[in-house]
Amino acid sequence: MTLSSDLITLLDQVSPALVLVVLALSAVMLARLTRWSPVGRLRQRLVLGVPWGTLVIIGGLAGVYYGVQGGGEPGGPVATGFRSWSLWYPEGLVLSSFAHASNGHLLSNATATLAFAPLVEYVWGHYSATDRTDWLGQPVVRISGFVLGVGSVGLAGSLFVPGAVIGFSGVVFAFAGVAVVTLPLALVFAMLGLQVLRLVQSAFEAPLVLARAQETFVSPSWADTAVQGHLFGLLIGVIVGIVLVRRRNLSPDLRYVWFAALAFGVTRGLYAVFWYQGTDSFLLFRGLGTAGVFVLAGLIAGAVISTDRPIVPRAGITSRELSVGVVLAVLFALALVAVPYNLVTVGPGEAS
Structure with missing residues (x-):
């Protein structure tokens, strides 16, 4: 039995309101039954408990997409001209990490930013951890520093990731890299929360799907x-997270770090190492990729270990030093591969 068009129209109109009421x-109920109120704790780290830097970043992404690329306009958005084609194409180099190829592309990265960036901003904090009273400890300066740091990571991705990339996903992975080291369990909850957020978003956008x-x-x-851009961003974030852990004297639980890194790598497809087998054929190295994700999780966990016991006694190398060294080596290898690719000269007709 098929539903009548009137009933379908009614359900399409009522469903978003129903979702809103249930939310x-x-x-x-959660607030009343558990007395859960995170606002007080958030205010200890963030001005008014709000991740202002994250909101500025999302606003900037929307500004680039709608104001510069022409998203939402007939024929828009312009995507080809905003890819990181070459070091000799500065427009793409500067804007590629903040531009997007479609509405869905922008929305996907914006929701992921909303899920992961506040974790990093919380760790960074709007208030100085050393109670400094000079201008460097002012919330406005620290929020601005967070935004500028995010912009620097995006620019680094344009410079050192091989391929004509476009999109903010590399920076999103950097957010996760910081969080997996500093707040691993919070990252796992954020990943689950992101799925819920996207489900709710889909329920509002398309309550009924035929x-x-x-x-x-x-x-x-x-x-x-x-994958190369995502891995580069993740490793950049891990290095930043390690620095924060050392400077703040934090001691994250290695089990949580390992599990969060593994869960993130699996759910975000870091195992998807592939090669081209023709114009319409692709070869996925799933076995090697899966092993690589486990190795990556082990390296990230080893990089935050606090013991100074040498893993190679004769050389005096600790597991932390070895793990950090391998992470840096992979990071530099990715950047090195990008250099010859990004040195290719692009003509005006090729990037427009």
Whole structure:
């Protein structure tokens, strides 16, 4: 039995309101039954408990997409001209990490930023950890420093990631890299929260979906993933996180760090190492990629270990030094591969 068009229209109109009511009731019940109120704790680290830097970043992404690329306009957005084609193409070099290829691309990275960036901003803090009273300890300066730091990571991705990349996902992975070292359990909850957020978003955008069986040509989803850019961003974030752990004298639980790194790598497709086998064929090295994710999780966990016991007694090398060294080596290798690629000269017609 098929539903009438009137009933379908009614459900389409009522469903978003129903979702909104259920969300509000869930929040009220959670607050009343558990007396859970995170605002007080957030205010200890953030001005008014709000991640202002994260909001500025999301606003900047929207500004680039709608104000510079022409997103939302007929024929927009312009994407090809905003890719990081070459070091000799400064427009793409500066803006590629903050530009996006479609509305869905922007929305995906914006929601991921909303999930992961506040964790990093919380660790960074709007108030100085050393109670300094000069201008460097002022909240406005620290918020600005956070935003500028994020911009620097985006620019580094444009410079040192091979390929004509576009999008903020490399920086999103950097957020996760910092969080996996400093707040591993919070990162796991953020990953789950991101799935809920995207489900709610989809429920508002398309309350009803009519699907029909049909033949389609679909390339593998992992073949459209810039794994090299994601890995570069993640490792940059891990290095920043290690620095914060050392400076703040934090001692994250290695079990949590390892699990969070593994869960993030698996759920974000870092195992998707592939190569081209023709114009329409791709070879996925799933076994090698899976092993690589486990190795990556072990390296990240080893990089934050606090013991100074040498893993190589004769050389006096600790597991922390070895892990950090391997992470830096992979990071530099990715950057080195990008140099000859990004030195290619691009003509005006090729990047427009």
